[in-house]
Amino acid sequence: MVESPLVRALLRAATALVLAFIYLPLIILAVYAFNESKLAAWPPTGFTLDWFGEAAANPAIRTALLNSLVAATAATLIALVLGTLAALAVQRYDFFGKNTVSFLFVLPIALPGVVTGIALQSSFKLFGVGLGLPTIIIAHATFCVVVAYNNIVARLRRLPRSPEEASADLGADSWMTFRRITLPGVRTALLSGGLLAFALSFDEVIVTLFAAGAGTKTIPVWIFNAMQRPNELPVVNVVALLLVLISVIPVWIAQRLSGGEIARGGR
Amino acid sequence: MSIPEGPRANLPQRRSLSRRVTSWFNAHPRATLRTLLAGPLGWIGLVYLGSLLVLLLHAFWAKDSFTGKVEPFNWTLDAFIQIASNPVYSTIALRTIGIALLVTITDVLLALPIAYYMARIASPRKRGLLLVAVTMPLWASYLVKVYAWRTILQGNGFLGWALAPFGIEGPGLSEITNAWIVLSYLWLPYMILPIYAGLERIPNSLLEASADLGGRAGMTFRRVIFPQLIPALAAGSIFTFSLSLGDYIVPDLVADAKFIGNVIYDNSALGNFPVAAAFSILPVVVMIGYLLVTRRLGAFDSL
Amino acid sequence: MKRAKGFALMAGLALLVAACGGSSTSSEPASSEKPAGWLESVGAGEGALNLIIWEGYAERGAVDPAYDWVTGFEAETGCMVNTTSMTDSANGVQLLQSGEYDGGSFSGDASVRLMKAGDVAPVNVGLLANYPNVFGGLKDKAHNSMDGMPYGVPHGRGANVLMWNTAAVTTAPTSWDPVWEGGAAYKGKISVYDSSIYIADAAIHLMATKPELGIKDPYQLNDEQFAAAIALLEVQRDNGAVYWGTAADQITSFASGDLVVGTTWQYQANMLAAEPAIKVDTTLPAEGSTGWSDTWMMATKAAHPNCMYLWMDHMMSAEANAQATVWFGEAPTSEAACEAAEALSPGHCDQFHATDEAYFDKVWYWSTPQADCADDDAATACKDQDAWVEAWTTLRGN
Numbered sequence: 001m002v003e004s005p006l007v008r009a010l011l012r013a014a015t016a017l018v019l020a021f022i023y024l025p026l027i028i029l030a031v032y033a034f035n036e037s038k039l040a041a042w043p044p045t046g047f048t049l050d051w052f053g054e055a056a057a058n059p060a061i062r063t064a065l066l067n068s069l070v071a072a073t074a075a076t077l078i079a080l081v082l083g084t085l086a087a088l089a090v091q092r093y094d095f096f097g098k099n100t101v102s103f104l105f106v107l108p109i110a111l112p113g114v115v116t117g118i119a120l121q122s123s124f125k126l127f128g129v130g131l132g133l134p135t136i137i138i139a140h141a142t143f144c145v146v147v148a149y150n151n152i153v154a155r156l157r158r159l160p161r162s163p164e165e166a167s168a169d170l171g172a173d174s175w176m177t178f179r180r181i182t183l184p185g186v187r188t189a190l191l192s193g194g195l196l197a198f199a200l201s202f203d204e205v206i207v208t209l210f211a212a213g214a215g216t217k218t219i220p221v222w223i224f225n226a227m228q229r230p231n232e233l234p235v236v237n238v239v240a241l242l243l244v245l246i247s248v249i250p251v252w253i254a255q256r257l258s259g260g261e262i263a264r265g266g267r
Numbered sequence: 268m269s270i271p272e273g274p275r276a277n278l279p280q281r282r283s284l285s286r287r288v289t290s291w292f293n294a295h296p297r298a299t300l301r302t303l304l305a306g307p308l309g310w311i312g313l314v315y316l317g318s319l320l321v322l323l324l325h326a327f328w329a330k331d332s333f334t335g336k337v338e339p340f341n342w343t344l345d346a347f348i349q350i351a352s353n354p355v356y357s358t359i360a361l362r363t364i365g366i367a368l369l370v371t372i373t374d375v376l377l378a379l380p381i382a383y384y385m386a387r388i389a390s391p392r393k394r395g396l397l398l399v400a401v402t403m404p405l406w407a408s409y410l411v412k413v414y415a416w417r418t419i420l421q422g423n424g425f426l427g428w429a430l431a432p433f434g435i436e437g438p439g440l441s442e443i444t445n446a447w448i449v450l451s452y453l454w455l456p457y458m459i460l461p462i463y464a465g466l467e468r469i470p471n472s473l474l475e476a477s478a479d480l481g482g483r484a485g486m487t488f489r490r491v492i493f494p495q496l497i498p499a500l501a502a503g504s505i506f507t508f509s510l511s512l513g514d515y516i517v518p519d520l521v522a523d524a525k526f527i528g529n530v531i532y533d534n535s536a537l538g539n540f541p542v543a544a545a546f547s548i549l550p551v552v553v554m555i556g557y558l559l560v561t562r563r564l565g566a567f568d569s570l
Numbered sequence: 571m572k573r574a575k576g577f578a579l580m581a582g583l584a585l586l587v588a589a590c591g592g593s594s595t596s597s598e599p600a601s602s603e604k605p606a607g608w609l610e611s612v613g614a615g616e617g618a619l620n621l622i623i624w625e626g627y628a629e630r631g632a633v634d635p636a637y638d639w640v641t642g643f644e645a646e647t648g649c650m651v652n653t654t655s656m657t658d659s660a661n662g663v664q665l666l667q668s669g670e671y672d673g674g675s676f677s678g679d680a681s682v683r684l685m686k687a688g689d690v691a692p693v694n695v696g697l698l699a700n701y702p703n704v705f706g707g708l709k710d711k712a713h714n715s716m717d718g719m720p721y722g723v724p725h726g727r728g729a730n731v732l733m734w735n736t737a738a739v740t741t742a743p744t745s746w747d748p749v750w751e752g753g754a755a756y757k758g759k760i761s762v763y764d765s766s767i768y769i770a771d772a773a774i775h776l777m778a779t780k781p782e783l784g785i786k787d788p789y790q791l792n793d794e795q796f797a798a799a800i801a802l803l804e805v806q807r808d809n810g811a812v813y814w815g816t817a818a819d820q821i822t823s824f825a826s827g828d829l830v831v832g833t834t835w836q837y838q839a840n841m842l843a844a845e846p847a848i849k850v851d852t853t854l855p856a857e858g859s860t861g862w863s864d865t866w867m868m869a870t871k872a873a874h875p876n877c878m879y880l881w882m883d884h885m886m887s888a889e890a891n892a893q894a895t896v897w898f899g900e901a902p903t904s905e906a907a908c909e910a911a912e913a914l915s916p917g918h919c920d921q922f923h924a925t926d927e928a929y930f931d932k933v934w935y936w937s938t939p940q941a942d943c944a945d946d947d948a949a950t951a952c953k954d955q956d957a958w959v960e961a962w963t964t965l966r967g968n
Contacts, residue, residue, distance in 0.1 A: 007484055008388055014380035015397070021377070022404050022455065025415035028425055032418065039825045039845060040418035042425040086307035093300045101304075102567050103558065104311050110505060110554050112513020114528045115547045118535050119322035120314075122544075126321055126339075131670060142315050145307060173289035174299070199406050206516070214620035214670035215652050223410045228625065228655055230818040230841055231633040240411035247406030255399050332956045333940065334687035335663055349960065355967040422828035439758070439828045441812045523812055525967040537660040537766075537959050538667070 026244055033237040040233065055238040064222035071133060071208075071218060072201035075140035076148075079197045080190055082141070083148025088182075091156040102153075108143035109200075116143065117210030124211070131213030139211035140204060144197035151193030152186050159185045188257050195254050199247075219243070319551070325544035335538030346545035356530065360549055363526040366447055367511035371458075373451040374507045375500060378458040385459075386466035398463075405456050413520055416449045420521055441523035449521050450511045457506035461569050465499025466492070498565030505561055509554055605719075607691025607870040609879060615649040616874040619881055622665045622674030624864065625655045625817045626837045626898045627725070633844070636914070637897045639890040647884075649877035657815050658765035659936060660959060666690070672872040673881075675725050677862040678713035679767055679789075679936040683955075685716045690867040692719040697879060700886035703904040707927065713935065714865040722867035723882045726891070728900030728922060729861035729933045730763070730771070731852040733839050738830035745855045746775050748831045749811075750802060758810030761820055761832025766955075766962035767936055770860050771833060772799040772806075774934060778857040788860070788934050790943040790952045796961070803965055813966065817841070824850060836899025836922075854932065861933035895922070 003011070028042075036046030055061060083105075090101055108116055120139050124131060159182070167177040205220035212221055223239065226232040292299040329341040350356045385397045404412070419425045420438050427437020438445060469492060477487040515528030525533075527550050534543035561567075604610075621628060628651060631638030640651050654671070656662035659680035666674060666689055676684060684690040695701040701723060708714075708724040715721055732743060738759070739748065749760050750772075762768060773788035776798055783795050791799060812829055814820035820838050823829040825848050839852045866885055868878040884890050886903065892910035895902040901924040902908050908919035915921075923929035937944070943952040953961075 003388065003484060011380050011384040011388060015384040018377055018381045018455075019397075019400060021452065022401070024425075025412055025419060025452070026404065026407060028419060029411065029415040037847075039822075039847070040421070041423040041826065041847070042418070042428045082307040082310055085303045089300055089303035089307075093296065093303075095300055099562075101308070103562065104308070104316075106505075106558060106567070107555075108311070108315055110509045110558055112509070112528055112531070112547075112550050112554075114513055114515055114531050115319075115322070115550060116315075118531065118540075118543060118547070119318040122325055122540070123318040123321040125669070138314060142310070145311065149307075173286055174293050175289045203406070203408055205410055214654060214668075215618060220408060220410055223408060223414075225654075227410065227414055228816040228818050229632075230821045233818075236411070236414065240408060240414070243411065244403075244407040247403060251399055251403045251406055254402070255395060331687075332954050333938065334683055334689075335660070335955075336667065336687060353960065353964060355964040359967045417822075421822065421826040423826040437828075439812075440823065441758075441810070519815065525963070530963065530967070533963065534959075536657070536664055538664040539956060539959060 029237055030241050030244075032234070033241040035234070035237075038231065038234055051234040051238045055235050055242075058235065060217065060222060061219075061235075061239060064217045064219045067133060067136075067216060068202055068218040068220075071136045071140055072198045074137040075144050075201040076194050076197040078137070078141035079144035079148045080194050082145045083150075083193065084152055084186070084190070086145070086149050087152035087156055087186075088178075091153055102146075102149070105146040105149050109146055113204070113206035114210075117207045120207070121210040131211060132216045135211045135213070136208055136216065136218065139207050140201040143204075143207065144200055147196040147200060148190075148193040151189045151196070155186045155189035156182075192254055192257050195250050195257075199250065322544050322547060325540055326548065328541055330539065330541050337540050343541075346539075346541035349542055350545055356546065359525050359530055360527055362443075362524075363512060363528075364553065366443075366450065366526070367508050369447055370450045370454065370511045371504045371507040373447070374455050374458040374503070375462075377451070377455055378462050378503065382459050382462035382466055386463050401456050401459050401463075409453065410516070412453060413449060413517055416445075416452065416521055420445050420449075440521055443522050443524050446518045446522035446524055446526075449517050450514065451507075453517070454507040454510050457510070458503035461499040461503040462496060465496045465569060469495050498569040501561040501564040501566035502569035505558065505566055508557060512550055512553065605692050606688070607868060607872065607875065609694050609697060609875055612697050612879045613876045615647040615877040615880055617648055617650065617877075618652065619649040619874050619877040620652045620671045621654070621881070622656050622662050622671050622676075623653045624675055624677075624835075624898075627675050627864075627894060628653045629894070629897055633841075637893050639884070639893045643881065643884050643890070647877060647880045649874065649880060651881075655816065658763075658767060660766065660955070663689075666869055669869075669871055671869055672874045672878045673866060673868040675864045675866050676722070677864050677936045679938045681713050681722065681865050681867060682938055684867060685721050689870055690721055691870045691872070692716075692721050693723065693868060693879075693882065695720050695723070698723065698883040698886065700883050700888075700904075703888075703906050704886055705903060705905070705925065707925070708863065708903055711863070713863060713937065714867075722865035723886055724903040725864040725866055725885055726895040726898065726900040726903055727861065727863035727930065727933075727935070728836060728898075729854050729859045729930075730833050731836060731839075731859065732855050733761075733824070733832060733834040733850050733852045735824060735827070735830040736849045736851050738827075742851060742853065743831070743855065744853065745778075746771070746833075746857055746859075749833065750775050750806060751779075753806055753809035753811070756809070756831050758812070759828070759830045760806065760809060760811040761823060761829040761834070762806065762811045762813050763833050764813035764815045764966070766958040767860070768833070769796075769799050769803065769958055769961065770934065770936070772802045774857055774859065776802065787944070789937045789939050790945070790950075791939070792943070792950065792952055796953045796957075800961055800965065807965060824848065837897075840897070840899050854929075858932035858934065860936060861930070862936050892918075 031044055032040055033051060034047050034049065035044035036048045086101060086105065090098055124135055129135060163181050164177055167181050172180065203220060205224055208218055208221055209224065212218065223236055226236045325337060326346050327342050327344065329338045329343040329345060330336060331338065385394050389397060417440060420440055422437045422439050424437055430437065473491055474487060477491045482490065513528050515526055515532045518524040518526040518529060530546050531543045534546065628640050629637050630640045644650055654665060656665055659677050662674060662676055662680045663683050665671060666684060704724055710720065714724065732746060734743060748756060749762065753760055770788040773785050773791055773795065776783055777785045777788065780798065783798055785791065785795050812823060814823065817835065817838050820834060821841050824842055825845055834852065836852060839850050842848055842850045866882045868875060872878050885894065888904065888906035888910040891902050891904060891907035892914060895907065896911050896914045896918050901922040902911055902919060908924055911918040939953055939955050939958050941952060941954040943950040
């Protein structure tokens with residue numbers, strides 16, 4: 001290898017520093033979840049588990065969590081269907097404007113959330129669509145398509161064509177070939193793309209604020225509102241900590257899935 | 268044609284129908300393509316581009332100053348005149364683009380060593396752990412991380428406490444540098460992951476060849492690694508740049524500053540929708556330009 | 571038990587409706603054509619109520635179980651209350667116009683705009699059992715009625731006050747000077763409301779310090795007066811003023827000691843009083859101040875009008891009005907509420923000058939800047955709402 005021992009040591013130190021930078025805020029947050037005082041002054045003043053009880057007793061948090069799960073699941077499913085269709089089209093056919101497809105899909109996440117948000121909201125309003133969970137799902141699906149698409153297209157690119165051709169030679173129609181050969185081939189890509197889409201939807205606050213009506217709150221919207229109320233900040237800490245801890249599960253699944261290779265796509 | 272009745276007759280009929288449909292599609296690849304694309308493109312086209320168009324229309328509509336109501340199809344350029352005649356809008360735009368670029372550069376500098384360590388030095392086991400460690404914060408709520416930084420940066424927060432022995436006060440929540448730090452923090456994993464993937468793709472043999480030819484580590488990096496990394500850097504920068512460019516919550520919560528997103532949000536929240544719509548065109552144009560450039564650099568294959 | 575009480579309340583309302591049916595009150599529209607959103611009777615609640623509120627106007631006892639006027643209402647009426655806090659009145663107007671809400675608590679600079687735009691409905695106060703108890707002085711005002719029709723019911727009123735950290739500002743200020751000319755002494759530690767309506771606070775200070783400008787009304791400013799106010803605000807900004815968008819924002823920055831003096835609602839001072847680590851005090855400075863007289867109004871397109879009527883009546887009840895106004899720190903709207911407030915905070919109505927009109931003469935209620943200066947004089951021209959908002963954007967963006 002080319003790296004000298006000194007370079008290696010420096011890289012190791014830099015890695016440790018960056019990791020510390022990444023985790024410091026999360027650790028501080030975890031500490032505050034047990035802090036007695038409502039004010040986030042450092043150092044903490046005392047230890048309490050009260051906020052966990054308050055979080056558990058808060059029906060608004062449960063409703064918001066449920067809304068988030070429903071919205072993320074529905075948006076993920078829509079995104080996977082649309083993403084798979086588009087990926088098949090791009091990967092299996094040649095057509096004019098092919099390069100534009102991925103460009104179009106990237107737009108909803110590349111353009112600022114506030115633009116996407118007010119654009120969707122103003123057209124919902126113009127066409128008299130009442131805001132609520134369905135509009136949240138539509139909005140989320142729109143920017144989730146790209147991660148599903150990216151994962152599947154990347155997998156299709158690497159998938160050998162020969163089994164599909166063999167299947168067709170043996171007389172299977174294209175639907176059966178898709179079901180028996182292509183779909184199993186991209187299964188893990190669907191899963192990792194789905195996980196990413198789910199995460200994206202679950203964490204989206206800006207677009208959700210515009211797409212949600214007065215009565216529908218998802219977890220990020222609940223957090224956003226609670227942050228504006230001084231007396232709910234400790235409960236926000238608790239919810240935040242739980243969300244971080246729960247997030248270990250999907251990250252681990254994604255890690256297992258890709259067998260050491262990262263899920264592609266990012267946000 | 269007679270339709271066979273009864274459940275028994277139904278099954279072969281359906282199967283043959285599906286067979287006929289698929290064989291028709293097999294014979295007509297263009298139609299298959301259109302069917303495949305109709306859903307996704309229809310969705311993006313109608314829901315997304317359609318909405319953007321509606322937003323664009325709003326920019327040209329008048330509004331009642333007293334009631335704040337938009338008057339659809341009452342055409343005017345007032346919103347653009349307001350934006351053009353007040354230099355504050357370009358100040359804000361330049362500030363935002365500057366910070367977004369600064370965040371992108373910062374994230375590249377922070378991401379390179381850790382991504383390099385992960386891809387080329389760490390053992391496979393360690394690499395897996397590091398990947399999880401880098402990915403996990405992506406799953407932690409964005410708002411929660413911003414809020415955590417608020418508690419760190421505020422006067423009596425962690426940073427003030429840590430700096431107190433050196434006689435330095437905490438920064439408080441009204442410094443523009445806060446926005447730079449927090450945005451860099453938030454989007455760092457989006458830069459680490461593509462760089463890592465890009466580094467992993469570079470074959471070892473290439474680096475060994477460079478070393479064999481007498482290339483020093485620094486030169487190997489500049490001449491061999493860096494050019495190969497450009498698509499990955501461009502891909503990562505799409506996230507760091509676009510997410511910083513559009514954010515309005517971070518500048519508001521940690522820096523008490525106004526970015527492009529704040530102008531759009533404030534105007535929509537305070538009832539001047541045409542100005543919000545007109546100013547939205549700016550980040551859209553900037554981002555489309557940015558995407559076109561990064562696409563040339565191969566970013567889309569590394570996304 | 572609570573449910574039974576709810577039915578009793580509704581039955582009472584129904585009776586009242588029947589009683590009012592015969593003798594038409596003066597507030598009912600004369601023509602047979604009823605205005606949009608007009609209710610002839612209050613039926614059973616629709617199960618939900620979406621409100622735009624000022625922070626602290628719908629409390630569930632999360633901080634102090636003694637202050638909870640929402641959960642009881644929900645149990646009695648079945649109307650589950652959903653609230654969104656507005657950051658300022660312009661934001662409140664926009665929220666109501668989104669069509670997602672049944673109503674809200676609006677200050678004068680929002681209420682008049684909403685009435686004129688037809689976004690809020692006139693209220694059949696005959697259906698509200700608690701309306702007769704409200705102080706006469708709060709009814710039929712320009713900010714809560716139009717063409718002789720009430721468009722809402724009073725919630726409470728108060729002034730924007732000067733708050734300071736007593737550890738940092740040792741001599742109690744009596745004027746707004748510490749946030750204006752004296753601001754250099756508190757560089758970077760001044761807390762200012764992040765809303766265009768705050769320009770009026772500068773105008774009020776100018777009324778005292780620069781009478782030659784001839785400001786008669788801090789909300790109706792001509793070009794010269796407006797420019798002077800903005801210049802004052804620019805000095806303030808360059809003294810490192812920090813702007814609070816939400817009450818929580820300001821509470822955080824005072825609690826952390828980052829900021830020590832600034833304009834506030836009494837609410838933030840009340841919340842800070844619960845924190846032993848920090849001591850703040852408030853005053854209404856000699857120049858007078860901006861303030862508000864808030865009105866619960868119903869959206870013309872309310873999806874839950876019965877719940878909204880039930881809520882408006884509830885907010886005029888002695889118990890709810892007392893709790894809400896003590897909690898926020900403002901003047902209640904009825905004698906009965908004053909009596910109920912005694913139990914929560916002795917002397918509350920005296921402290922907040924519930925019936926002291928001389929006190930409120932020093933308070934300029936928030937109202938909408940208008941191009942015609944809101945007067946009949948065709949010769950005068952003033953900066954309108956949009957100009958104020960844009961000036962604020964400019965001030966904050968540079």
